[in-house]
Amino acid sequence: MKPRRNPPRRPALRGLPALWLGLLLLLFPSGVALAQGREADLVLRGEVRRPDHQTFRELPFRVPAGVDRLRVELSHDGGATKTVLDLGVRDPTRFRGWSGGARTGFEIGESGATPGYLPGPLPPGRWRVVLGIPNVRPDAVARYTVRIWFRRPGTGPDPAFERPVREAAGWYRGDLHLHTGHSDGRCPSVTGQPAPCPAFLTFEAARAAGLDFIALSEHNTTSQAGALAELSTHFDDLLVLPAREVTTFEGHANVYGTWAPLDFRLGKGDAAGLARLLDAAEGEGALVAPNHPGLPSGEVCMGCGWSATTDWSRIPALEVVSGGVPALGMDGAFSGLALWNRLLDQGRRVTGIAGSDTHDPTRTDPMSPQVGRPATVVFARSLGVPDILAGIRSGRVFLDLSGNRAARLDYVARTRDGRSAAMGGELSLAPGEVLDVTVTAAGAGEGARLRAVGGIGAIDMPLPPGGEVRLEGLAAPDKASWFRFEVVGPGGARRLIGNPVYVRLKPPGA
Ligand SMILES: [Zn+2]
Ligand SMILES: [Zn+2]
Incomplete structure (x- = not known):
């Protein structure tokens, strides 16, 4: 029997009799064109009639050289007359996948693909969309449209392939450093044996921790991309950043925002090799961040x-801040805080981020890393890959070591002539100019204190119950070109760590 068109996943319909489900399906048109953020690179149109009933049709199209991802969307206007079109695709040499009537579109990339389709290189040349036509009524005509988008590497974020999980601007909480069985993540199997840990357990732990985004940063590999394509359709409120942990003999660094191949084989003292890696990552619009540098x-x-x-x-x-070895203290001597402060003192503008480095998401004992602890909380224009990465670059970011999903730390500094800068922003100040700073710290817990770090003077005070502090008439930094705030517990352990406001000192008389 010809398989029927599968329903879209609608949990609320579970348990309904099949008849009702069938009736409901009739109400949904079989091909809805999705807005894809930009015009398609190719559009194929045609129609099917009764003579096409229970036949197949191939629609040739040309894939240009240098494409690392393609997206196909099928729509038609025959839903009201019960026309059904199945969807699949062939590349120049082999069959690349089939989704029948279950999907109206798919993506194929070098690392990952929509379930039902085979990832891998996209050979240039003559490809064919394969249409199956299980039903056309005797007097029906259905017009179809196939839209095809190509992604070329090194062209930055492509709106046809980077759709946000949530459109709204806001604070988004994530774990930027996680491992699964695609590298050295291990957890007990169903019979209790240590085994490579499947990615869905990390997704479940991330949702339980109230995270909005995660990065599965496997060591030097991107094989997780295939699993993520499947899991993301189920965990559809969780953004997954393309990521890997470039793992060298002289340090580890996460690369966020690309699945493109990158050579991790740096030699000893190989500054040129690192520069080549940074060139390649930047060419992809990716962000590179060294990990646990203080270990x-x-x-x-x-x-x-x-x-x-x-x-x-x-x-x-x-x-x-890394959660990898809780026994050492996330913000202890082996953290990256000392290096970060040194870089800031040298005038570098480096956003501080955090990652739990969890390798087993099923462990909940306090001596194990926990998914989402520490978390990186980013102010971003949307919950989408380019906007989260832009938010990290902008520096309006704080680190939460407490695991309290309601925690918030933000501040804005204002000059007396009305200029202002939030975390990550810059203020030009004349020598002796004074600043007013408003700090908002929510969910910081009992006994929390606010502490300033950098060149704004010694501030260490109890955080009032409302969590908002107005600091007035602070002297502009005379040496350090940055300042930031932290929220600490009664014993001094850091709970929240903010990113710097940067200061550019005007020369006297300017
Ligand atoms: Zn590492
Ligand atoms: Zn790691």
Whole structure:
């Protein structure tokens, strides 16, 4: 029997009799064109009539050289007359997938593909959309449209392929450093044996922790992209950043925003190799952030500390807090805080980020890393890959070590002549100019204190119950070109860490 068109996933319909489900299906047109953010690169049109009933049709199209992802969307106007079109595709040499009437579109990329389709290289040349035509009524005519988009590497974010999970601007909470069985993530199998850990457990843990985005940063590989394409259709309120942990003998660094191949094989002291890696990542619009730079390197953890010869002017972000070894204290001597502060003192503008480095999302004991602890909380224009990365670059970001999903830390500094800068922003100040700063800190917990770091003077005060502090008449920094705030517990352990406001000192008389 010809398989029927599958219903879209609608949990509320579970348990309804099949008849009702069938009737409901009739109400949904079989092909709805999706808005894809930009015009299609190719549009194929045609029609089917009764002689096409229970036949197949191939629609040739040409894939140009240099394409690393394609997207196909099928729509038609025959829903009211019960015309059904099935969808599949062939590349120049082989069959690449079939979704029948279950989907109206698909993507195929080098690393991942819509379930039902085979990822891999996209050979240029003559491809064919394969239409199956299980039903056309005797007197029906249905006009179809196939829209095809191509993504070329090195052209930055492409709106046809980067659709946000949520459109609204706001604070978004994520874990930027996670591992699954696609690298060295392990957890007990169903019989209790240690086994590579499947990615869906990390997704479940991320939802339980109230996260909005995650990065599965496997060591040097992107094989997780295929699993993510499937899981993202189920966990459809969770954004997954393309990521990997470039793992070298002289340090680890996460690369966010691309699945493109990157060579991780840096030699000893290989500054040119690192520059080539940064060139390649930047060409993809990706963001590179060294991980756990304060860890010692040695036989316990080979290459874990960051010792690579680095042009820090090219590094936009740094993992300053890692959850990998809770026993050492997330913000203790092995954190990246000391390096971060040093870089800021040198005038670098590096956004501090955090990642839990969780390898087993099923462990909940306090001595194990937990998904979402620490979390990186980013102010972004949307919950989409380009906007989250832009939010990290902008520096309006705080780190939450407490695991309280309601935690919030934000501040804005104002000059007396009405200029202002939030976290990540810059103020030009004359020597002796004074600043007013409003700090908002919510969900910081009992006994929390507010502390200033950098060149704004010694501030260490109890956080009032409302969480808002107005600091007036602060002297402009005379040396350090940055300041930021942290919220600490009664014992001094950091709960929230804010990013800097940067200061440019005007020369006297300017
Ligand atoms: Zn690492
Ligand atoms: Zn890692």
